[in-house]
Amino acid sequence: MKRSLAVILPLAAVGLMMFSVALEAASSEPFDNAGVQIQRQEQNGVAYLSGGIGEDEAKAIQHATGYNLHMTFSIGPEGKYVPDVDVVVQKAQGPTVLTLSQAGPLVYVQLPPGKYMVVATRGGEARHSAAEVTNGVARNLVFHWSGDE
Numbered sequence: 001m002k003r004s005l006a007v008i009l010p011l012a013a014v015g016l017m018m019f020s021v022a023l024e025a026a027s028s029e030p031f032d033n034a035g036v037q038i039q040r041q042e043q044n045g046v047a048y049l050s051g052g053i054g055e056d057e058a059k060a061i062q063h064a065t066g067y068n069l070h071m072t073f074s075i076g077p078e079g080k081y082v083p084d085v086d087v088v089v090q091k092a093q094g095p096t097v098l099t100l101s102q103a104g105p106l107v108y109v110q111l112p113p114g115k116y117m118v119v120a121t122r123g124g125e126a127r128h129s130a131a132e133v134t135n136g137v138a139r140n141l142v143f144h145w146s147g148d149e
Helices: 002-026 055-062
Strands: 041-043 046-051 069-075 085-091 096-103 106-110 114-122 125-133 139-145
Touching: 041 096, 046 055, 046 096, 055 106, 069 085, 069 114, 096 106, 114 139, 125 139
Parallel strands: 069 139
Antiparallel strands: 041 046, 046 106, 069 106, 085 096, 085 114, 114 125
16 A cells, blocks of 8 residues: 555656646637636635636636735546635634635635645545745645546
């Protein structure tokens, strides 16, 4: 069991890194934002975007500026985007600053610099990630679940 985990975990990490690179490359292509309905939203003084269903909507979010925490939610071996994730962002040693239901597949958040804990839950299965965000440089988090749907 330990041996198979030693092989699977590095492969999964490489796959997630490649997904991030592909996502970055896709964001430089032109897109038609005429039909895109993404709106900046705010909760507890924290601005965010949530969406990315469809290529143009995903590109519109990827081109948004001023958001220092970028989250991507996907499933399965193909890394298919999923839009049904519950998200909680809280200060590392403090209160919850953002709670979203049925978010994604892309969520971009504008947070004050600091350390945060992010919990993304889909189908009762939670993923946790610590994130230190700063001004100017976006922190990218990819949450992936195995399975088909």
